[in-house]
Amino acid sequence: MHSVALLVFPGFQSLALAVATAFEYANLVNGEPAYDFVLVSETGGGVPSSQGFAVHTEPWSDRVFDTLIVSGDNDCRMPSAATIDYVRASADQSRRIASICTGAFVLAEAGVLDGKKATTHWFHARAFQKRYPQVQLDEDRIFVTDGQVWTSAGMSAGLDLALAVVERDLGRDVALSVARKLVIYQRRGGGQSQFSxxxxxxxxxxxxxxxxxxxxxxxxxxxxxxxxxxxxxxxxxxxxxxxxxxxxxxxxxxxxxxxxxxxxxxxxxxxxxxxxxxxxxxxxxxxxxxxxxxxxxxxxxxxxxxxxxxxx
The missing domain is CATH 1.10.10.60 (Homeodomain-like)
Structure with missing residues (x-):
């Protein structure tokens, strides 16, 4: 079974939670559990989102997940130094590490994106490029994969990334079935443009x-x-x-x-x-x-x- 964790921190963008549904329905479509999904944070317990409501999380406690997905926030603020250290360590131990929206700033701060191709929300692309010139940023992509590192653009693009993960793990038919269940018209490929x-x-x-x-x-x-x-x-x-x-x-x-x-x-x-x-x-x-x-x-x-x- 694939262990997947969504790492959140105070003020995280609440839409990041949507990725959980992709893995939930992948389990249903697959006929047997393929993913063990969990929300994690530095200390566990309630973590407030960008909208004010809190979600219950488990402490990561140095756990190693098959896939670690790092959420972002609306203002590109950095989480704690301990969180950055955990992300850096996870990049060496997890099979796959990913980010949603401005979560790419967290990966970059941890050095995970050095020399890598990546993307983030187009609105923050210029600030990202100025802050992390060592990253090969492609600001006009839905999501980008470079080896074990996956990054997505803003908002709903995290769901596209999650569906691509399901396709990589369980095959195209399962991913398309999940998209149908989620009433998504088209599972967008990573190469598609973020805006008109x-x-x-x-x-x-x-x-x-x-x-x-x-x-x-x-x-x-x-x-x-x-x-x-x-x-x-x-x-x-x-x-x-x-x-x-x-x-x-x-x-x-x-x-x-x-x-x-x-x-x-x-x-x-x-x-x-x-x-x-x-x-x-x-x-x-x-x-x-x-x-x-x-x-x-x-x-x-x-x-x-x-x-x-x-x-x-």
Missing amino acids: TLLELDARSDRVQTALAYVKENLASDLSVEVLADAARLSPRQFSRVFKEETGQSPAKAVERLRVEAARLMMETSHHPLEVIARETGFGDRERMRQSFLRAFGQSPQAMHRVSAVRV
């Missing part, structure tokens, strides 16, 4: 906003720099410069990301074959779409399409 590309492309000027609106409405059309510059009433050279200054991306990169996002949405909300999705979103063919998906999500559209085809 249009939200990220926060253009200031009306001309760049007009160009972005044109892209969204004409994904299947020619979206060269010349075409977009004409829509923005600027020369191609001037448009490229202004677009990069305002969005931080080249027009070509932004168009690719918007097309990828639109294609992923079509996979999640329709039964169209990949050839049709590639054509409707402007990729033209499956191979060009595949290359773009690999760059954006780290997995092919075929792999994501298989998961998206599962309705719950």
